[in-house]
Amino acid sequence: MTLTAAAIPTDVASSDAALRRFLHGLPGVDQVGADARAAALGTRSIKTTAKRWAIDTAISMIDLTTLEGQDTHGKVKALCAKGVRPDPTDATCPRVAAICVYPDLVAIAKEQLGDSGVKVASVATNFPSGRAALSVKLADVRAAVADGADEIDMVIDRGAFLSGRYLEVYDEIVQVKAACGVAHLKVILETGELATYDNVRRASWLAMLAGGDFIKTSTGKVSPAATLPVTLVMLEAVRDFREATGRQIGVKPAGGIRTTKDAMRYLVMVNETAGDDWLTPDWFRIGASGLLNDLLQQRHKLTTGHYDGPDYVTID
Amino acid sequence: MGKLFDYAPAPESRAIVNIGASYGLFINGEFVDPVDGEPFKTVNPASEEVLAEVSAAGPQDVDRAVTAARRAFDTTWSRMPGRERAKYLFRIARIIQERARELAVLESLDNGKPIKESRDVDLPLVAAHFFYYAGWADKLKYSGYGETPLGVAGQVIPWNFPLLMLAWKIAPALACGNTVVLKPAETTPLTALAFAEICQQAELPPGVVNILTGAGETGRALVEHSGIDKIAFTGSTEVGKAIAKSVAGTRKRLTLELGGKAANIVFDDAPIDQAIEGIVGGIFFNQGHVCCAGSRLLVQESVADDVLERLRRRMSTLRLGDPLDKNTDVGAINSAAQLQKIRELSQIGEDEGAERWSAACEIPDRGFWYPPTVFTGVTQAHRIAREEIFGPVLSVLTFRTPDEAVEKANNTPYGLSAGVWTDKGSRILSMANRLRAGVVWANTFNKFDPTSPFGGYKESGFGREGGRHGLEGYLR
Structure with missing residues (x-):
């Protein structure tokens, strides 16, 4: 299949002008239409067996996150324990995909998680603003990788993107990717600062062209964080990118996803936009903290038939 | 749509309705x-x-x-x-x-x-x-x-x-x-x-x-x-x-x-993903039983293959079945007589040489059903491009220039509605002026509001x- 949008010239990253030509040649996104499509998918009714599957799948896709100035070793250890065994009373409950922390806490998370299968993700590149010299950002990344981070969540330079310095953004992603070594790179677009869906689509393609393994909506520090329409635009981007290049890129909405109902809506959207290939923790993640306990409570409800309340799930 | 995430039946209860004998x-x-x-x-x-x-x-x-x-x-x-x-x-x-x-x-x-x-x-x-x-x-x-x-x-x-x-x-x-x-x-x-x-x-x-x-x-x-x-x-x-x-x-x-035989016109600079939604909503909404349905897709030749590929992929995610299931996208054809009419006109489309493609969906054993269907290779001379089918059947034609799009869109005895998909505001206004249709939708389709007049040419x-x-x- 040859998609018009996907005819990528070989010299696409040769200059700002070449990148601009390509990114601005992508089909536009009609905001009203994208919002309507996201809202329509949000009305899907997920019941019984489908709900059971979706809850467990959502749990397994969570990047369980703590990104606070007040984070301590104790907090990170507790979060790791929670991520490995979200429901200590039920061995069938899946573990989360990863624990997401600041770089200086990677070592402690790695030590806690060991060979549990739960990965360590670290934000880097002077998260959340990204305002630092490139050498500082790269050092940030290398330190996290050296301490054992399996995944790096970088932020793009939104200032450069918004002023049209696409090549600068591209080069930065390329260098961060190189600094990651074997670690997977998630590129945070901070869509709340990009403002338009056209920008979200362009930033998605830019991040994919530059070698990101995942594209991620938000830091969680800017409002709005993840929204359904933004995630829709990003899912369309990864779908089209794979058709153009054969390379599959993951998607991670993060921030503001708090309830089981929210998570169901995202999974429905993945299902009906990108399809089965993205319905695994390898290709779709949800960055969240409070969501996990809501999923666990709904999981209890499906098992026992009644809602047992917040004291029946563990806090971290 | 994939196979991993299989939506369980989610029927709306009919207990709320009391139908007399x-x-x-x-x-x-x-x-x-x-x-x-x-x-x-x-x-x-x-x-x-x-x-x-x-x-x-x-x-x-x-x-x-x-x-x-x-x-x-x-x-x-x-x-x-x-x-x-x-x-x-x-x-x-x-x-x-x-x-x-x-x-x-x-x-x-x-x-x-x-x-x-x-x-x-x-x-x-x-x-x-x-x-x-x-x-x-x-x-x-x-x-x-x-x-x-x-x-x-x-x-x-x-x-x-x-x-x-x-x-x-x-x-x-x-x-x-x-x-x-x-x-x-x-x-x-x-x-x-x-x-x-x-x-x-x-x-x-x-x-x-x-x-x-x-x-x-x-x-x-x-x-x-x-x-x-x-x-x-x-x-x-x-x-x-x-x-x-x-x-x-x-x-x-x-x-x-x-009746109507509305043209839904997609230009090469259209917001393609939303246009696909508009094409699907234009013809498959209410099983195509819509007088203002966008039953003729006029797509600019330079993007036709891309649009059709995306359209077929999107049509494959449509869920046909029990109208009371909250996840059903395409319900039943209203009557045996209407189903017969849709079948006849579709057959005529095939006989006239248009290429037919239907979404693969399971058709229930009882009741009246027709799968979402698209005909490509249709020209103005085909009956399926001229006659109202009033069912989930889309005829696809192509055009090269805005003038040709207008000519083809207006070349019908009907004139109820039309759709224009482009990112260019000036083109929307110029098309709306030239299309002889009671309603012209821009970058949307089948939108109704009591404050907006509706009717035909x-x-x-x-x-x-x-x-x-x-x-x-x-x-x-």
Whole structure:
């Protein structure tokens, strides 16, 4: 299949002008239409067996996150324990995909998680603003990788993107990717600062062209964080990118996803936009903290038939 | 859509609906047995189960209803101040909202449309129409069309949006001070009968609204009745022409909302993903049983392959099945007769050499179903590009320049609606000026609002429904 949008010239990253030509040649996104499509998918009714599957799948896709100035070793250890065994009373409950922390806490998370299968993700590149010299950002990344981070969540330079310095953004992603070594790179677009869906689509393609393994909506520090329409635009981007290049890129909405109902809506959207290939923790993640306990409570409800309340799930 | 995430059935409960075994006619505020009418059955098109027995009104029944409407017009409704009429209309609108879920389920049962459409589109619009025209009832002197009602309106509506078409007809007529005799379609009488109950619940004066169920014969008797001042008809162009002939030379006023073969025009700079949604919504919404359906896709040649590839992929995610399942996208074809017509025209499309592609979906064993279908390689010379199919069948044509798009779009006896998809605002305006269609949607399709007039050019009819313009047909 040859998609018009996907005819990528070989010299696409040769200059700002070449990148601009390509990114601005992508089909536009009609905001009203994208919002309507996201809202329509949000009305899907997920019941019984489908709900059971979706809850467990959502749990397994969570990047369980703590990104606070007040984070301590104790907090990170507790979060790791929670991520490995979200429901200590039920061995069938899946573990989360990863624990997401600041770089200086990677070592402690790695030590806690060991060979549990739960990965360590670290934000880097002077998260959340990204305002630092490139050498500082790269050092940030290398330190996290050296301490054992399996995944790096970088932020793009939104200032450069918004002023049209696409090549600068591209080069930065390329260098961060190189600094990651074997670690997977998630590129945070901070869509709340990009403002338009056209920008979200362009930033998605830019991040994919530059070698990101995942594209991620938000830091969680800017409002709005993840929204359904933004995630829709990003899912369309990864779908089209794979058709153009054969390379599959993951998607991670993060921030503001708090309830089981929210998570169901995202999974429905993945299902009906990108399809089965993205319905695994390898290709779709949800960055969240409070969501996990809501999923666990709904999981209890499906098992026992009644809602047992917040004291029946563990806090971290 | 994949196979991993298999949505479990999510049926809306039908317990909320109480369908009687049989129904009489609603004349002068009461349900009465027909004098010279015959009973007939209405079925659920998704299961072929008989829902109820309904009466076909005969000529004497029509006469009784018109007489009741005339009496109500003379003695109460036309004399009532607009602000008082408004109170009844507001009351009806609120009762519709209160009973919205019940009415949505009933509509889906009798019509076959997905519950998500009857719940999220039909019913909110029905209530909105009554609210909107309730607001006009005491402001008619500002309408620009006079303040004097016409008298008794005979109204005949189709089966595709049974309750919504009732609202389009009854709300403006009543707001202007007319009384009505309305005939719902033969295959979808139940929500109109529920509406009759709502008129009782709202304590609307007897005779202001009369509902006569029946088929073509009942409609003919109503249209030809000498006591009718105004005919409003929505339905096929064929029947519309017959009605126009029968009222020619009489004092009866007439508005017609007939068929269509709308062009949905996609330019190469369109927001493609949203255009795909618009194409799908344009033709598969309500199983394509939409007079303004975007049944002709005109796509610019430079993006045609891309658009079609994306369209087929999107069509493969459409969920066809039980109309009461909240996740159903495409419901049942309304009747065996309509299914037959869709099959015939599709066969003609194949015979004429167009290439047919249908989404692979499981067709239920019972009921009337047709999979979402697209024909490519269609030209202006194909019958499927000219005749209204009124089903989930899309014909795809291509164009090279804006001029060619306009020429092809206008090269049809119809002129009800059109769609334009482009990121360029100036092109939208220029296309809208040149397309001979009553409604032109830009970067959207099948959007309705009570404040917006709707109606056709050429063989799509005349007169407008909705908005201030919708008052013209009921005032002098």
